[in-house]
Amino acid sequence: MVEAFAVASGKGGTGKxxxxxxLGMALAEEYDVTVIDADTGMANLLxxxxxxxxxxxxxxxxxxxxxADVDEAVYDRFGMSVVPCGTSLDGFAAADPERxxxxxxxxxxxxxVLLLDSPAALGSKSAVLPIVLADRIVVVLQPTVPSLSDGLKVQEYARSYGTSTAGVLFNRVQPDEDVDAVADRAARYFGGATLGTVPESDAVRAARRAxxxxxxxxxxxxxADAFREAAAALDVRP
Ligand code: ADP
Ligand code: MG
Structure with a gap:
């Protein structure tokens, strides 16, 4: 059995x-993890x-x-199977999202475990399918009210397709942010768990550059510690 997660958010740039x-690397300590860049229009996981x-x-x-064969698009990286997506507009235009x-x-x-890195915008076929195909979504948000409001919409949208929420992952949390207050609010809004709070970190940007x-x-x-805790909080059930 496999459990599939869509890593989603209302807007781009939240850290999906x-x-x-x-999360994939943390879960790969215990499970066979496949990561798919399902953000086929704005792919950048590669x-x-x-x-x-x-x-x-x-x-x-x-x-x-x-x-192409599915196997040809699977790369062994960092203890995971990674399926990157191309970045060309032609590739996106020619792609049939249903496939x-x-x-x-x-x-x-x-x-x-499957992790689907998902598009930000709601509504299009290519945005909806990762959410439809997932068992649960991980909502990646900044700990602000506007971001919570976006996250709620994503949750409602996912629910309408029968996909439940694993929890909220707060990312880019600034040192002066009152995380507990936001987590309280998230618990009230989402009724779900806060999976973790990941601080703003220079190491995240350095990793991307590398x-x-x-x-x-x-x-x-x-x-990295915060992401490992969030992965544990997911309580995956493959
Ligand atoms: P998304 O996939 O939601 O568009 P990304 O994961 O590409 O977001 O992150 C957007 C940008 O923010 C990237 O440049 C990334 O390095 C940076 N970033 C993400 N999380 C953090 C963090 N916790 N601290 C610092 N920079 C971050
Ligand atoms: Mg992205």
Whole structure:
């Protein structure tokens, strides 16, 4: 059995891609983890995972006449299986988002945990499918009221497709932020768990520049500890 998570948020730049790889690496200590860049329009997980030169990507699996095998788009990286997505507009335009269903079903056969790095915007077919295909969503938010409001919409949207919320992951938390107050509010709004609070950290940006997930680049950074705690709080049930 596999449990699939969509790592989602209302807006871009909240840290979904960073979180997907960090949670993936933490869970890979115990489980077979496959990470998929399902943000097919604004894909950039490849830059975070040293896969800039990947030959075959998710786009090749989503374009019918490219005839690629799923295995060709799976790369062993940092103890995980990683399926990057291409960054070209042509690839996105030619992709049939519906084909993600079969890709995910194939990948699920060999994994305990699937993590789908998901698009920010709601509404389009390519944005909805990762959420539909997931068992639960992880909502990545900044600890502010506007961000909570975005997160609520994502939760409602996911619920309308039968996908529940694993919890909220607060990211880029500033030292002067009253995290407890925000977590209280999140508990009231979401009725779900706060999975963790990840501090703003220079190491996260340095990891991206190095093309490595945070847990590979700076495993002892406080942000890495926070992601490990969040991964444990997910209580995965493959
Ligand atoms: P998203 O996938 O939601 O668009 P990313 O994971 O790409 O977001 O993160 C957006 C930017 O914010 C990246 O440059 C990333 O390095 C930076 N970032 C994410 N989380 C943190 C953090 N905790 N501390 C500092 N920078 C962060
Ligand atoms: Mg992203």
């Amino acid at each position: 891609t960073t979180s997907t790889l960090a 830059f975070h995972a040293g896969l800039d030169d990947a030959d075959v990507t998710l786009h090749d699996l989503l374009v019918a006449d490219r005839d 993600l269903r079969d890709v995910v079903a194939d990948l699920a056969a060999d994994a305990d 093309g490595e997930p945070l847990l590979a680049h700076a495993p002892t950074d406080p942000a």
